Amino acid sequence: MQPALDPLSTTLSALADPTRRAILARLARGAATVNELAEPFDISLPAVSRHLKVLQAAGLISRGREAQWRPCRLEAGPLKDLDGWLASYRRFWEGSFDKMEAYLATITKGDPDGREN
């Protein structure tokens, strides 16, 4: 068993794969089966199955059970948590950003490299 990453790390590594993000994008338009999800990709079904396992372990999808199909659906909880984490950094690209730029400018005194200590 792995050392059990913290939830945010688990979410971020799950999202770090473009195939998995594409799967989520598809699920944002509604639930789908494994075969449906695999259709756009040039990888084998087992590979897709494993991506789904990763997404489910991260809580980003949940799965149902209908005959031989295991439909997947998007679960937004971890995305919401990620959004919450990101929020603490939002000030760096919003409003006060100009203020910070100005502040940095005063302490770097026109240094082209922008070093300040």
Place this chain on the structure above:
Amino acid sequence: MQPALDPLSTTLSALADPTRRAILARLARGAATVNELAEPFDISLPAVSRHLKVLQAAGLISRGREAQWRPCRLEAGPLKDLDGWLASYRRFWEGSFDKMEAYLATITKGDPDGREN
């Protein structure tokens, strides 16, 4: 040379490591040198240096050069892009969420497992 991941994947994998996120949190409070950044961690300096390399490659930090110090500073661009990506999913945990819940409830007809097709 690696196949060059797309920028969002690069950002997300850089952020997927808790040590790297802690480094960013520290840098959110102001620029810092490698030794300063390494201080709170129980890992070697080379390990920290490599984390910084990853963060820089992802554009999440920039580095200056002051005598033998290479001060790091936070760069918010990739975080802003991530926020932009996340925005497309925001509807899943805001406002219309209740509506979606209600919708799912109608098609699952009280199934405890929540399957809908």
Place this chain on the structure above:
DNA sequence: CTTGTATTTAACGTACTTGTTAAATAAAGC
């Protein structure tokens, strides 16, 4: 030019990730 401080690179080990193919499991339907 030798020493001390800051940081990186090299070399290496271990573990995880991702993909593959072949086989197993699950359920439907004849």
Place this chain on the structure above:
DNA sequence: GCTTTATTTAACAAGTACGTTAAATACAAG
């Protein structure tokens, strides 16, 4: 029961990630 369809597990290979220690590099200062 046997076949078909959907999906997962097993076994394996190649590449990547992350940590270590030892050596190299960069610069400041005697």
